[in-house]
Every structure is written in C-alpha cells, then in structure tokens.
Amino acid sequence: MQVYTVNKRCIVGSMAVRVSATPAEGTALRDRIIDAASKVFIEEGYESFSMRRVAQEVGCSQMAMYRHFANKEALTQHLCSELYSRFATKMNREIEAASDPREQLHRFIAALIRFATSYPDHYSLIFLERHTNPEENSEREQLGKEFIQKIHGIVRSLLDADTPDSVVQTKLRQLLTCLHGTAALLIAHPKAYGLTRQKALDDVEATFRGLLGY
Secondary structure, three states, X not given: OOEEEEOOEEEEOOEEEEOOOOHHHHHHHHHHHHHHHHHHHHHHOHHHOOHHHHHHHHOOOHHHHHOOOOOHHHHHHHHHHHHHHHHHHHHHHHHHOOOOHHHHHHHHHHHHHHHHHHOHHHHHHXXXXXXXXXXXXXXXXXXXXXXXXXXXXXXXXXXXXXXXXXXXXXXXXXXXXXXXXXXXXXHHOOOOOOOOHHHXXXXXXXXXXXXXXX
16 A cells, blocks of 8 residues: 655545645744735735735635634734734834934824825724724734833923823824824825825924924
8 A cells, every 4th residue: 555645645545635734834834824914005005905815826725724713804803913013113213213302203104104104004004994803903002102201201201201191192193193093084085085195294294293393
C-alpha cells in the first residue's frame, strides 16, 4: 500500500484524508488574511470588501477564512482596530517631531485632515462606524483613550497651571469635536460647505486658538 502527502492531504491507497494545519501555519494564514483584507480595503474600498473577495486575494477557500473570522463583521472589526493602531502611530510620529505644544497641535491637525482626505474609507471605518461586538468596541475605545491622553497633555500645557481638569477635558472634547466634525464634512460634503483641505485646516486651527487662547 502506498502512502504519500500532497498539499496537506494524506493519500492512503485511493482514499484522501485531510491533515490539520499546524498552529504556525494557522497563524501564518491569519496574518495573510489580515494583510489581504487591508489591501482590498485600501485599494478597492468598503463596497468591494467581502469574505469572498479577501479569500480570492489570499488564495484560500472561504471556509479556511471562517476558521479565523466568523464573518465579515468580525474581520472588519479586527481590521478597524489594526487601522486605528496604525493611525495612532502616524499621529504620534507627527506630534513627536516637534517640541513646542502649539507646533505639535498644528502638526496633529494637519496630519489628521491629510489622513482623512487621503484614506476616507479608513477614516470612516475608524471613527464613523459603530460595530456590534462590544469586545471589539471596548478594544478600540481603549486604543482611543491612550492616544487622546497624549493630546490631553498638550492641551493642558497650553492652559494656566491652575486650570481644573474638568475644564481641560471640556476644551479637549470641544477641540476634537471640531476637528473630527470638519474632517467628516470635508470627505463627505466638501462642496456643500465650501471646504478644501486648506480651508478645513485654517478653520480648525482658528477654533483651537480661540479655545486655548494662543
């Protein structure tokens, strides 16, 4: 009797028995799925994003994908957390390139607006979509809190030393509401609001100066 393996199938005589992938192979496939999902999302947008399309990009079956992600929603949620992490890294890099807090805020505003206009699908998925899985939302909100804490420190440094933290928090919320609201209008309805990237940047910076008094 002949026994040999082909593509993870053990062939015994004329009968084929599938051999389970090793943990390392499973992890490698999961990483490939995530990379492919990101590529499809970046290049083709959310409308083309599906389990079938990602499976085509990976070169695996949809069944293989379902072993790692239960459905499109689960994959989207994971991708959202991954994209937010990358977004935060980009913003931190811009902020840390300056030492003056005013310049740090300028770089942050410009970088976020640039990100929103360059990657509108990414921006919408990260900031405008609310997903159904509470664990995924909790993870994303924790990432957000960690990043916002850095902005909180910059805002506090531009206010009087005896400013109550409740006031700092209020100003921070007003600043971020202005920034994200303007970015959302810029990518969704720029003509209706007469917005260009430069106009959006000027509007947000004027609001920041007014709220922080610099």
